[in-house]
Amino acid sequence: MTELLHPYWDFIDNSNEWINWIEDTIEKKHIKYYDYKNFDNNIQVIGSGDFGKVYRANWKSSHHYLTLKSFFKFDNFTLKEIINELKLQREVDFHENIIRFCGIMTGENQNDNSKKYLLVMEYADSGTLRNYLSERFENLTWNDKLNLAFQLAHAVLCLHDEGIVHRDLSDIYSIGILLWEISSGRPPFKNDPHDVCLAIRIVQGLREEPIPNTPKDYIEIYTENHFIITNELVGLLDNVYLEIKKHKILNYFNSCNVTLQEFYNWLLSNQEDSNLVVLLGIFNHLGIETEVDEQNVFKLYKKAADLGNTSGINSLGVCYQYGIGTICDKKKAVKLYQKAADLGNSTSICNLGYCYQYGIGTNMDKERAFITFQKAANLGNACGIYNLGHCYRYGIGIIKNYPKSVVLYQNAADLGDALAQYFLAMIYERGEEDIIDIDTYHIDLIYGRVTVKDIDIDKAIYWYEKCKNVLCKELNMLIIN
Incomplete structure (x- = not known):
């Protein structure tokens, strides 16, 4: 063997x-x-x-x-x-x-x-964990639930010890959420649409409430693991960034006297420059003037990377991180991000910070994530500035500092980062306090239970309008009439 x-x-x-x-x-x-x-x-x-x-x-x-x-x-x-x-x-x-x-x-x-x-x-005769819980939950004791959690923990530990990242933990968001599902017998946020809005609210701190009579130590274990976002959530947010990227490209060509088809044909016949190889890869990745072809995307990014193009190296890392046209290999993705980062690519530095923050292909290290986002921000990378703002807002690798986070969101928003624009709009809508639950906030506002300062509806509308064309339809509903 x-x-x-x-x-x-x-x-x-x-x-x-x-x-x-x-x-x-x-x-x-x-x-x-x-x-x-x-x-x-x-x-x-x-x-x-x-x-x-x-x-x-x-x-x-x-x-x-x-x-x-x-x-x-x-x-x-x-x-x-x-x-x-x-x-x-x-x-x-x-x-x-x-x-x-x-x-x-x-x-x-x-x-x-x-x-x-x-x-x-x-063959697992009890089916998936979700099916098992739905069929037997009423008869499960806490000893049964703890045994399920124990088996899960040991299986995941085995995978991690062998350097393997599980890519398909059903449609759940983390090991912590799966432990919560064992305690509750139902999927998390079952009645909420699993869209970008939910993803952002979870990043902000939205959590399912502990089930009554859950052991205190069990709650502590799953809340510590609760923020480890897995592929579905990450994919939702990454899809937003892809749409933003596509939107910017389309807007650029709309302002020029060149049609996309004309430029794409020219691009096909001019592949000597590594930057143009990367650009053709982007067109294939986003499906601009062609069908999305992931294997061709991988080949183009690899060709550019082999030529020493830092954007190509970074994009090749993205392919390995998400399994685009190749086998998913998060450790290899981190190595490529590091290689491009060492060559000064600010996007790769930002991607590296993201990997440190969530433990993607490397050990989770929030302090290192903060330092890495800071490097990207110092190079003027809008995404790095936005993520640095998030670090200050939620205490990721640094002590919480809300005023500083607002300044950083503002800087990133001014540079055109749509998610920074969205968070800035929410801050102006709600004021200084860090209110997490959007629905609860609006109910409290109606009944006069909100005492925050510096609410600026005009600025909130301005920033919602700035970001609404490139974020999902759900975000548009947050714009105040």
């Missing part, structure tokens, strides 16, 4: 070589092969994810079930994902709370009669 970790697998680019590697590994019996004919016909779909569907299958007319994991799109990228999954499973297969990898099954692709591969996994 040691051949499973052969170092050459990272460098195979041809899909035939990937297939040959899998076939060779099966032939040498390093991986168990399962014949499709040995499963009963009663195969049931039990789930679906980003890459494909998950089935439950009965093995050899017995009561022994296995899970079959299929893939929507079977290409070179998918083959890399299969190899990566095998590698990760090899690292953690010993742990009882992590679903085990059993082997591989092959079948025919109905579209082109080519061979397709399915992963055969251990």
